Each structure stands twice: as structure tokens, then as C-alpha cells.
Ligand SMILES: [Fe+2]
């Protein structure tokens with residue numbers, strides 16, 4: 001018997017304390033509470049959360065719900081309920097893939113791979129042409145974004161009219177007032193991307209309540225000299241902060257940092273915008289693991305925080321910026337025509353070196369895909385190539 005079979009093979013099912021205990025052939029034991037099982041019955045009446053067409057309501061289920069009988073039948077468990085005689089069937093694979101023991105929840109949780117500047121020697125790179133033709137190559141690109149927070153792209157379109165083809169590999173474009181933004185030399189500059197100055201690592205658009213997810217960055221025409229792209233792993237930076245300065249780390253998970261943006265009409269779709277958000281720099285998930293990092297020094301507005309926290313907060317901000325700006329964490333890409341980057345704006349910070357404008361002028365497109373749409377593309381693609389991912393729990397970013 002291979003290990004996969006053993007994992008999904010039920011050795012024994014026992015009714016215990018009104019719930020179900022399952023002993024699996026690989027030795028794992030699962031405990032399912034009666035209310036959890038009853039609420040997830042997917043019979044024709046009860047329905048499924050996949051489409052939210054459901055007949056079951058919590059008030060239909062008695063508070064002292066318990067299992068009258070459970071019986072293993074092939075690769076499923078059949079249950080009869082004590083209160084109303086309702087019957088439910090649960091697939092063994094489904095049960096194991098949703099077992100909520102601490103051990104199995106840890107197995108299902110996706111773990112990002114943290115990195116420092118040494119990843120620059122061998123960064124993930126995928127050809128746009130290959131990824132467009134071969135779902136496995138496309139999956140390699142999306143998996144790199146999931147695992148490392150970025151993927152370098154080569155062989156990408158160089159005409160602005162074809163720009164959406166790279167975005168579509170990741171998911172539907174998020175429509176903001178910027179649209180697909182062309183970073184270039186402009187007469188009236190109020191977007192720093194349109195200058196030729198060096199930019200320290202930063203997150204984009206921290207002033208939004210729903211921060212942008214995956215940035216799709218394409219070089220149509222590189223600058224004459226300079227203008228190299230830089231990336232920093234925000235997760236590795238805050239891991240170092242947590243290890244060395246736990247009080248600063250803790251503060252940055254709790255204290256809201258205000259970010260503002262007043263966007264003039266000529267910058268985008270012709271409409272003026274005025275955004276403000278107040279959110280901590282570091283987002284933790286319910287297990288206490290980092291799920292998002294968001295900081296743009298240039299967008300920090302007057303802080304609205306308790307007066308006792310002002311100096312500690314500024315001290316913590318200096319500390320995390322020292323780490324984020326440390327060359328030991330930074331990788332630098334000299335992206336040519338038809339090259340680009342996909343990166344997770346809720347994990348990585350990006351910047352660029354200064355450049356001199358040549359002729360033709362540097363022209364770079366930037367647009368984005370929401371994190372949930374990226375996750376959706378990833379799941380659908382994994383299903384297409386036959387990877388079972390129904391139970392993988394992906395990092396939910398900064399906004400939730
Ligand atoms: Fe930026």
C-alpha cells in the first residue's frame with residue numbers, strides 16, 4: 001500500500017462523545033465534532049458552501065446533536081443522526097483533507113520560502129512564451145509567486161497593446177483609477193515613479209483599504225543606463241525584526257500607520273482621488289504567523305495614535321526600515337526589453353536604482369491582480385494539471 005492510500009484509508013471509525021473518531025491506516029487519528037459534521041453535510045437537502053445553495057441552517061440542528069450510528073462503507077463513512085434521523089455520507093479523502101487536528105492544519109498551511117540577497121544568484125525565472133503555451137510552465141511562475149513572492153518573466157510582449165497578455169497569466173486585471181500605468185518621464189510629476197530618482201524599497205498604494213495584490217511589471221523600453229529593479233522580502237525582514245527586537249515587531253503588528261494619497265486628475269483616469277488608510281505595517285494571521293507586510297516611507301502621514309506610542313512607534317519604524325534597506329536583503333534585476341516581474345505587493349517591497357533617460361524614453365507598464373484572483377488562478381491551474389490542492393491554506397495577505 002502506498003503512503004497516499006494509507007493516508008486516505010480508514011482503519012476504524014468510532015462514535016465517541018457523540019462525535020466521530022477516525023483511526024487512519026497511516027496511524028493518524030482525527031476527531032470530528034457532531035456539529036461540525038452535521039453542518040457540512042452535502043446531501044441534496046443540505047447543499048454545499050461551494051455555491052452557497054444550502055437548505056441547512058444552524059437553527060435546524062439541535063444543540064445536543066449527536067451521532068446515532070456510524071459505519072464505514074468502502075471509502076466513506078455513513079452517519080445517522082440522533083435528533084431527526086437525518087443521514088449523511090462523508091468521503092474518506094474529504095474527511096482527511098479537512099481534519100482539523102493541529103498537526104493536519106499545519107500540514108495544509110502553505111509556508112512561504114523566505115530569502116535574502118543570495119537568491120539573486122538563482123532567482124525563479126519563467127518564459128512568458130512557454131507559460132502561455134504550457135500550463136506546467138505557467139504553474140511554475142504562479143508557484144514561484146506563491147513561494148518566493150516573485151517570479152522574473154522573460155520573452156514578454158514589448159508592445160503596449162499586448163500588455164494584458166502577461167496580466168492574464170496571473171488573473172483578471174484589477175481596475176483602479178490608474179488603469180495600466182505607464183511609468184515614464186512626464187512634465188508635471190506628482191507620481192515618484194515618473195521621476196528618474198532612485199527609489200528605496202516600498203510597498204505600492206499603502207493608502208488603500210484593500211491594498212493591491214500581485215504587481216505585474218513589464219519593461220517595454222529600458223532606460224539608457226540604470227533603472228534597475230530591486231526587491232526585498234518583507235517577510236524575511238520582519239522575521240529578523242521579530243528575532244532581534246520583539247517589542248518593535250509587536251508594536252508594528254498593532255499600531256496603525258496612516259497613509260495618504262491625493263491624486264491629481266492628470267495622473268490617471270481624469271478624476272481626482274483622495275485616499276486614506278490606517279493599518280499596521282505587519283499583519284498576523286490567527287496562528288500568529290506573518291501574512292502581510294505593508295510599508296511605504298514616502299506615504300506615511302501624521303500618525304493618529306496614543307501619545308505614549310509616538311516615540312516607540314517611530315523607533316520601531318526606523319528599525320524595520322534599517323532592515324528593509326539593508327543590501328543584505330536586496331536583489332537587483334537589470335530588466336531588458338520584454339522582461340518583467342510578477343511580485344506580491346503584500347509581502348515584497350520593491351524599488352529601483354536611479355537612471356538616465358535615453359531615447360526612446362524608458363517605458364514601463366505596471367498593473368495588478370487582486371490576491372484572491374491570483375489564488376483562484378493558482379487553484380484552477382493546479383486542478384487542470386492534476387495537483388490536489390483543495391485543502392491548501394494560502395497566505396491571505398495584509399487586508400483581512
Ligand atoms: Fe512602486
Ligand SMILES: [Zn+2]
Nearest residue numbers: 041042043046
Ligand atoms: Zn444532509
